[in-house]
Every structure is written in C-alpha cells, then in structure tokens.
Amino acid sequence: MSDEQKGWAKLQNQMVLANALILAVKPENKLRQSVWHLVVHPKFEQGIIGMILLNTMVLCMEISNASEGYKAALWYLNTIFVFVFLAEAIVKLIAFGPTYYFKVTTN
16 A cells, blocks of 8 residues: 555544544433433334334335335335434434434434
C-alpha cells in the first residue's frame, strides 16, 4: 500500500472507533426511562431484525402477472411493516432523544 492508502485506512479505522464510543445515556425522565429500558432490551432489537427479514421476504415475493388479491395482500403487509418501522423510530426518538438517535448510524 502507498503512504496515501495507509493514511486513508488509518483514518477509516479512527472513524469506526470514534463512532463506537457514542453510548446511549439513560434519561432522567421516568417515562423516557421506561421506554429506554424497552428499546435497549435485546429482545426488542431481535424483534426489529426479524421484522426487517420478514419485510425483505415480502418485498421479494412481488411477481409479474400476479392476481389482484395477491397484490393487495403484499400491499397490506408492506403497509404494516411501514407502521412497525415508524413506531420503532418514534419509540427510539422518545428513549434516546433526537441528538443521540440521529448520531448513531445503526438507527
């Protein structure tokens, strides 16, 4: 690797490490604390990952020459997923606050 490439690789590693240092701080407000406990629970994250996988499968099920009933079912399923992901975003915004929520790239 050239010196320029080594410098770029070093900078990339530093950026990854800097991003990893951002920690979720438990809020002081009682309502936000209860939502925070829900959001940081491993089961919550696993549930969201499961929804992402199911949504991906539903998106892959779209075919040409499908019946109107099939298209309607896919539309309703996709609409449900939109509301699930919207609810996730709202709950995380309540729990973490907008500053932390938008700083962390995994949200």
